[in-house]
Amino acid sequence: MKNVILLYKIKRTLRTVLLILIVIIYLSPLYWIFTTAFKSRAEMFSNIFTISKFTLENFEEASRYGAFEAIKNSIIVTVGGVILALILSVFAAYAFSRFPVKGKNILMFYILSTRMMPPIALVIPIFIMFQKIGLKGTYAGLILMYATISLPFSIWMIKSFIDDIPRDVDQAALLDGHSLSYILFKIIIPMVMPGIIASMVFAAITIWNEFVFALLLSSLDTRPTSVLLSSIRGERGFNWGRIAAIEVVYILPIIIFVFLVQKHLLRGLTFGTVRR
């Protein structure tokens, strides 16, 4: 009996140690970024893991290099892309879930299959297309591109949430005398809110972090942070302090965002939690 308890305690301790190790591995780059961003240039390589004097000089420099414009651009294209994707995917998901769409299964597969292609394979034709119709280098172009990228996942996710609502709910509302738009906006959408928020978070993270399309389709005025980061370079090699400072402002908004919606996100990620 004693041995069993001892064994259990050892196992539990080992598990805890392992978890702590994993957390350290995941968080150490973040720790490095945050400390480096506040370090002076002189201290950069002498103390790798500690910091003796806080300074904001890296942020001042980052701002001179256009970090805040880039963040602004990132926010514009992310918010724009997410909103456009959500509007379209809610309508598409509702239609796919509730109406007899011809070739529904093929269409749904086709929509998903666009996710399977490597984005880099599409970049050249899209680049040429955007240049021809004057969308290259504009916010509108980037927003359109990002909405397109986010649509498949959002449609699938929101559709699966709507599928979970029994048809009887729609039919009850029809019998009550409500119109289809009332049913969609006042009944279906509020019921699938966790799903909408979860797909919104996924879309936002994907767009915020995207690099390939941003690099080719943006101009100097519209380039988002991911592009700026790759182009930052000091006179003598990389200026890590400056890069870390930009990274800090790049990471913070998405962390805050996820933190704010995490309650809904958890419900959204465990599919099928819509209560009847």
Add this chain to the structure above:
Amino acid sequence: MTKYSLELINITKYYKGKKVLDHINIKVKQGEMLTLLGPPGSGKTTLLKIIAGLERQDQGNVMINGEIVDDEPPYKRKVSMVFETLALYPHLTVFENIASPLIAAKKTKSEIRKRVEEVASLLKIRHLLERKADKLSGGERQRVALARALVKEADIYLFDEPFINLDAKIRTTLRTEFKKLKEALKKTMVFSTPDPLEALALSDNIAIIFNGKIVQYGSPLEIYNNPLNIGIARYITGNILNELYAIVEEINGEIVLNVKGFGQSKTLTVKDMVPEYVDLMDNYIGHEIIIANKANYCYLVHGKSCEGLVLEAEILGFENHGSEILLYVKAGNNVLRLFTSKEDIKYGDIGKKVNVCIDIAKSTFFDKSTGLIIR
């Protein structure tokens, strides 16, 4: 000419190539309550949805108040419905749920409040009005669904197995309340249920549906006393029906039933037992028939005299049904079930020999080869 609230004429519906409703003809009078009684999957829900206009029949017509409404959308049909899944709006409050049909009808705020509170009082859920619909118990949800259906001014109210997912106690309470409600409202209602007891207790008329076909239509009493075939008889008694097999024979000019399955032969003289059947049984000489005996017309013989068939039996076991005991006994090759009082039986009695009386006069007879009632 009688005016009907609802007429279904030759309604037929296919689902994925399978016929789920087969030439359904039903007429429901103003203020009448009709129950569609049938096992799960027999097509009751589909029929109700066709009446409501939520599904379209492949053949036939739906008439409401004497007019064909096949092309009318649901909201124009003056039909209200309680769904089997209840279909409440979980993100809205009870008040908003009940008010939904009134909001759609663009009633004024004060009128909506008045009507919702009226119906809520009727169903005893006034204290729940501000609560979210997903924070209710099963019975409460049921009441909200009923309230939402009743608040709508409709000509026909449809109830699709409304009490089916409730536990027995709440079910009985709601059933009693529903009966009162029905008598107070005097509305035309179509109710569906797989539970024969519920149908017998609540309805003015019952239509029994098996596999999309109406197999019998009539008042609860008619159906209970004269089930058209053995299948209906089994179903309507909730499968507690004692069935004995017998051959109709003529011995010395008397028609007798030779009951099988007891080793030595047991003969019953038709003239003595069921004199009204003498002429009828004449047509069945040589045929095998089923003597169907409801469990409440089968009893233990002790002291009481038996005006039927006495069988020696052995107690197999029993179920406590509250005030009564459902007793299982084995007589010959047959397992019989009968209701008896609690005083008659105790745990040690299993295996004990008893005498059982089958009341032949209260039994129903069926032709074994066709399954049809003999009458």
